[in-house]
Amino acid sequence: MTPRVNLPHFRDPEYAFLCHEPVLGCGTVPNLADRIGSRVFPFQICAFLTHHSRPRISPSHLFNAAVRSHSRRSFPIFNDARSIRHIRLSYARHISAPRVTRYALIMMWQSCLTLGLLTLLSSASAERLLRSNSLDSCQKDSSFSASLFNVVYTPDNNTIFAQLSAMSTVNDYIIAEIVLDVYGYQAVHQNFDPCTLEDMKATICPLTVGKLPPRFNFRVGDSVSKQIPGIAYAFPDLDAKVRVHIRSTRTDETLACVEAKFSNDKTVDLVGVKWATAAVTLVGLIASALMSGVGYTNAAAHLGASTLSLFAYFQAQAMVGLSGVPLPPAAQAWTQNFVWSLGLIRIGFMQTIFTWYQRSTGGDAAGLLDNALGASVQVMKRSLDPAAGGLQKRSNVVLDTGAYVVYGIQRVGYKAHIETTNIVMTSIVFSAFLVLVSALFVYLARLILNFCVKRGWVKDTRFPELRGGGWRMLLKGITLRMLLAVFPAIAIFCFWEFAQADSAAIVVLCVFLLFGSMLVLGVAAVRIITIGRNSKAVHRSAAYQLFSNQEYLQIWGFLYVPFRATAYYYILPLLVHTVVKAAIIAFGQHNGVAQAICLIIVEAVALAAASLLRPWMAKSINVLNIAICSVNFVNAIFLFLLTNKFDAPGLLVGVVGILIFLVNAIFSLILLLLVIISSIMAFWRKNPDDRYRAMDDDRVMFWKSRTSMVPSxxxxxxxxxxxxxxxxxxxxxxxxxxxxxxxxxxxxxxxxxxxxxxxxxxxxxxxxxxxxxxxxxxxxxxxxxxxxxxxxxxxx
Structure with a gap:
């Protein structure tokens, strides 16, 4: 897919010297207006600028003018292989054209280099702007609607650029009542007469029936920028909206009401956060496996339990983003950092395969990302209006204006650039891929370890289970452990697919995958409970058979090792909690209030059970998991407050959105540091088991660390x-x-x-x-x- 390039800034008057028309800018140059917002090659942009500019323009002039332009951020960085291939093909076509001279080629390359430098400069720029990409109607039977709405306001030069596809049924002189809310605080409230601006007299003064001009820009007074607080340009993921009531100047009747959400191009949805959290989780699991292999069983159990609890918390944060409750931008962006833990990872060629598979099995691809090029996509931050009723089965919400509304699971998929009909396949394929890769890793590790032992690089006392005949049991155990880790993702998206029915084949696949996983994990949990009860009845302790039997430890140990010997049964309540929570997330997409209430009940029960039973194997692990359950319970309360069921002040809702981000960001940082420190100390100490006190149950009498096999x-x-x-x-x-x-x-x-x-x-x-x-x-x-x-x- 060719990258999409937006060039609204070439209509800025500061670019006038680049074009034949000195006043109106490059929009009047033939064909350039048609290329704005369309799919064009980056090299063709450079060539077009060169051929239609003045003959003596220098790259420094282009650079200086672009730096002064208010929309220089709109240049994308073309760093992927496909874009580079398109650039080369475009270059080949351009050098074969007879009208391109050597001077033009030199200028073309210089312009491209200038644009590349400009892109890098813009990424670190501190430019202030407000941007909106969607327009929502806040009045029934509104006389003004828009399916495409892109607006950029820059306070530095007090200009507004608009690109829209709007329809008006009003034929009258109007006055606009503008209200700007920032995090629920009303920052601006004033009336605006478009006839007072020279730039808008020919556009909407008076407002006529029919389509509005697709593009226009105008300047506003300095008083507007002075009324907007500085936090609107500095805080990431701005929660700001402008509501405009359009009234007739003759009758003072409200003809239309529209609402636009604005952002400042700053966000906490960062690639670095995704990679850092994934890397720490992986390092913790690898460190736990190594400690177990060399015989430090106690350290491996503690580190593995902490890492898996951290991973479960990441999944819980992602579930907050999957909920159908309207989320403020800061909460949306932060939870988006953890959707990788549920398998939502976009890879271009895989998306193409998923779309083909769905269509070939009788499904109908949504095409929301493609339609977004010509229509606005509204990321829902409040409850659905009645105007959005009568929607499609797949919950691709299409308003009467032609705009799309995404929320819940679709919202997460859209922000991850995954088609809504590919979300299920993306998650379950990556979950299955993780399980298979784990099994392959065990097999390769066994081959490499045997080779190292033969070479004398590794002692033959290391990793006895992996090298001996019990490696098959170890393989089964690791495969089941990975299945348990990805089970929340499988449950959520398979339940959701039952309601979506993207295609018959995907539904059948989800049936086998979901109920197969539930059967495997459920049978394993019941088997552990049965063994523990028999051991307790015969030997007066469940730890005897569970920890003395090497086969049980290797295959099913992950189900009961993190818990006390007397709480071997606790894995079954955790599985029930996962299934119930997944069903609430999947089936409650259309009712955020009911979903939030159910989540509060489920998380309250989980917190009470963790606090009263304290089932984990050590005090530190109990404190860690109780803290995670507490934060999950607080998140559920925040979700209920965001539904605004009791018509709370807008400022309260804005503060709750910030609190979701701050509380979870701070707690995530603490957990990451704990896992990092534990992993470092495991390799730093001579005997990592000495860092942890003896467990309170009697498992140590049957489950002895292998470090003491030979010397003691x-x-x-x-x-x-x-x-x-x-x-x-x-x-x-x-x-x-x-x-x-x-x-x-x-x-x-x-x-x-x-x-x-x-x-x-x-x-x-x-x-x-x-x-x-x-x-x-x-x-x-x-x-x-x-x-x-x-x-x-x-x-x-």
Whole structure:
């Protein structure tokens, strides 16, 4: 797709010396007016400027004039390969034209270099401007409407440039009542008579029936710029709107009401934030995997739990942006930084494939991005008007004026430059891609590690599970872990596809993907709960079978390792919470108030459960997750306030939008620093496990760090002593068959380092238990720290 180039600034009078007409600017040059806002090659722009300019113009004149121009920001940076290819093809066509002279070619290249320098300069410019790209009607049966509306106001030279496609049914002299609101604060309120300006007398004085001129510019008085506060030009993602009531000068009747939202071209939706958050998450996961591979199990568990909690919080922020509640620009832009965690990543050729697949399976592509070239797209920042009723099934909201309105999930897709009918495919394909890449990474890591061990570069005691025969179990575990990470995205967009029905094939794909994922994760969760209950009934602790069985740890360990041994069941409530929240986000797009109330209830239940049960494995992890649940609950309250159900003052709604950005930005920064520091300390310390205190449950008696396999015998001797004491006949069966995993005893429930209390009733209970389940104990899986005979008295 050829880049779109906007050239409204060439109508500025400061460019008059470039054109044959010294007053009206380049808009009067043949064919240039038709090229403004159309798809043209950047090299053709340079050539056109050269051939239609004065013969003695220098690049310095062009540069100086462009710097003085108010719209120099509209030059895009053509840095992609396709644009460069178009430039080369255009250059080949131009050099073959007979009317191009050597002097013209030199000037053409100089002009292109000048425009490139101008683009880099404009990106760092502190130019003040206000821009609007959509016009909304705020009155039923309005006599004025516009399907295309692009307006730029620059206070430095008090000029307004307008490019629009508008229709008027008024034939009268008018007066406009202008109201400017900035974050709910009324900054300007005045009446404006267009007949007082010479530039507008021939345009809308009087306002006539029919289409308005497509382009015009005019100057306003200095008093307008003085009334606009400085924050309107400085704060990113400005929340400002201008409401204009058009009244007849004869009858004082309100003929029309229009509303335009303005921005200042500053935003917090930054590519750097997206890459930084993704990189920190990836580093945390890799560090956790490395710590687990070298044997620091405690450090790996803490770091992995913290990183996955951080990733879940990023997904929760993205869900705020997906909600159907009208969001202020700052909240929209900030939540847009985290949509990558839900798989919404735009790649050009993939979008083409998705569009082809949808059309070939009976669907109808939306084409919203293409239609945006000729019609305004309104990003909804308030509730839908009744005028937007009777809309299309796919919720591509088209007003009577021909303008489009996007909100909720469509709003996120549009701002990410993804067609609304490609959102589902983009998310599920990237989610599946992440799972497959993780599995491929494990297999390649195994091959590389075996090669390094053969070369002597890595000790053969490192990564035993990955190098040994248990790598298949490890592969299954990592695949299921990645499936759990992307499950929120799968649930949200598959539920949404059931309501959208982009094509029959995509619906069928979502059915298999959603219910297949729910079945796999649900069966795994129920299996863990069953094993934990059986272990608790037989061995009086759920930790015995869950942490002594290497197969359980490798395949399903991610479901219960982050929690206390007594809270092994907590993964099932988390899955239910994810499914319910996804359904609310997907099916509540058309009712923001109901959606916000349901989210408050769901997040309140999650916060209460996390605060009362405190199910995670350590105090620090509990504090971290309770804080995340608290912020999610506050975000749900903010969403309800943004619905403005109780007609709160506009300033309150504006402040809430800023608070969503500030609260989540500060909290995200804190979490990122915590994960970064934890990852650094894991590699900095000689023994990372020493940084974390022993867990409060009894998992350590069955799940021993592999760092102590070879050098230490103390832990093994202590466990053997505990096992012998539990059988009631210490060292009485020397030389006989012994169990491989340390059996659970009533004394094991004590924490490490605590004093054991002997009880005859307890010993009798222990003896009867071990007599009844001795055969089961013999067949129990081998503990991870017992790889062979530790002494001559132990036999297989």
């Amino acid at each position: 015998m103390v832990a093994t001797q202590e466990l053997e002593a505990l096992a012998a004491t539990a059988r009631g006949a210490k060292d009485s069966q020397e030389g006989s068959h012994r169990i491989e995993s340390p059996p659970l005893t009533p004394t094991i429930g004590a924490r490490p380092g605590s004093r054991r209390v002997d009880s005859p009733a307890l010993n009798e209970r222990s003896s009867s238990v071990h007599d009844s389940v001795r055969d089961e104990q013999y067949a129990a899986p081998r503990a991870p720290w017992k790889r062979g005979n530790r002494d001559s008295g132990m036999t297989e």
